Amino acid sequence: MKSDEDLYSAWKRTGMPSDLEALVRNLNPLVQAEVNRRSGTLARDLLVIQAKKLTVDAIKSFNPNAGVKISTHVTNQLQKLSRVNYAHQNAARIPEHQML
Secondary structure: OOOHHHHHHHHHHHOOHHHHHHHHHHOHHHHHHHHHHHOOOOOHHHHHHHHHHHHHHHHHHOOHHHOOOHHHHHHHHHHHHHHHHHHHOOOOOOOHHHHO
């Protein structure tokens, strides 16, 4: 099994969607753990879809020279999942800073 860094390097080198898909699939346990941690009032499938979008965005914005692993960068970006719950948990719209 290839490491996340190897899969990232392969995708960055080729730009092939299949390489990106392999990296996202390799990061899936991390994505599922974050979905479990942040699940709330929304359907789990909706959170999984949003988490995968955030994962792809995180992969595309990853800087290997920043001194962190790609899994750390993805985890940090997946913190935005809680915003999805904040936006949908109340019938009335309450600004995020007041909810926190």
